[in-house]
Amino acid sequence: MRRLDLERIEIEGRPMPATPASVTSLERQLGIKLPHGYADYVTTLGDGLLCGYVRVYLPDRVASELKPWRRRIKQHWFWNQTQAILQQDAALKSVVLADTMEGDELIYNPATGRQYVLPRHLEEAFEVGTDFLAAMDWFCSSGVLLPKTKDCRFEPATSERQKTEVIERAPATRKSTHREKQHREGRRLLIMSASHSASGTVTTSAYFLTPQHRRDGWDGTSKFAFDMEAIISSAQAAATRGAKQPPVVTSIRVARTFVGKDIAAYYYVTVEFTTNKGASSQVLLDLDGNVVEPEVKTFRNHDKYKEYEDSLRAAY
Secondary structure, three states: OOOOOHHHOEEOOOOEOOOHHHHHHHHHHHOOOOOEOHHHHHHHOEOEEEOOOEEEOOHHHHHHHHHHHHHHHHHOOOOHHHOOOOOHHHHOOOEEEEEEOOOOEEEEEOOOOEEEEEOOOOOOOEEOOOEHHHHHHHHHHOOOOOOOOOOOEEEEOOHHHHOOOEEOOOOOOOOOOHHHHHHHHOOEEEEEEEEEOOOOOEEEEEEEEOHHHEEOOOOOOOOOOOOHHHHHHHHHHHHHOOOOOOOEEEEEEEEEEOOOOOOOEEEEEEEEEEOOOOOEEEEEEOOOOOEOOOEEEEEOOHHHHHHHHHHHHHHO
16 A cells, blocks of 8 residues: 655644654553554644544544543444454454544554554445555545545644634524424434634534434335435535535435434435535435535634534434
8 A cells, every 4th residue: 555655745834743752652551552654644744634634643632532432332333344354342452543524433453453444424444554654545545435635735733722712603592393302302413524724713514314314224226216316406506505616426325324222224315526626525415305404513622622522422
């Protein structure tokens, strides 16, 4: 596999790298040897966003995330389609080193030295070798989880994350209806993404599935009747809002996921677009062509954002 070339990355701002001592301390604390390339990455780039998609954990976050992450993986394991690649027992002995805006996670098994990607909305895991920088290149250039990126950029997180103000949508003045309350109570978190601005502001978009997205079963082809033309039309209308030129559809995928102890699967459609400038976006819909709108919140305090993210993942 190719390796990410740290010297060729365009850095949009001032990086805040980790220290070599913090990496050594983490290895001593966990009693493991981290994958080759991890130390080079965090001591060169530090905290931030790679290719607009990947967030590598600094040593202190690797340590703090380990126990809650293992608890979550023990309770919610969805990747049984690739047991020959990765079984749950092996994952529970692994360490999470990075995640993506879609909620995909990169984990490392110190016993074998292998790294794996656990996609947020796929039921198969991917093995991505033993070299950390090769795994980063896989995210950006393989085209498996996001469109291939030629120009690899890095947006550093800034010290302005320490601002204490939290911006949220103003609460509605009208009373919620009984149906709306049922809708909120029955929803399940599908995907949560976050974008970090140069000023340190974090904007999150959380997509939720509700009971209307559930189906008892599917043969993997077309057991469910759904109007693909209507789905594309709805997705294009949503993606074109505020755009001068309509984006081009690059992929359409019908997917399913199981949540908690629910027996029935939740189904949804992801339509991806690319603009004439190469920017990519996606629209989520149900099988009837209704757009799934995200719940958007903006935070100026990174700790508040993490509390919100952790609370959602724990609840759903």
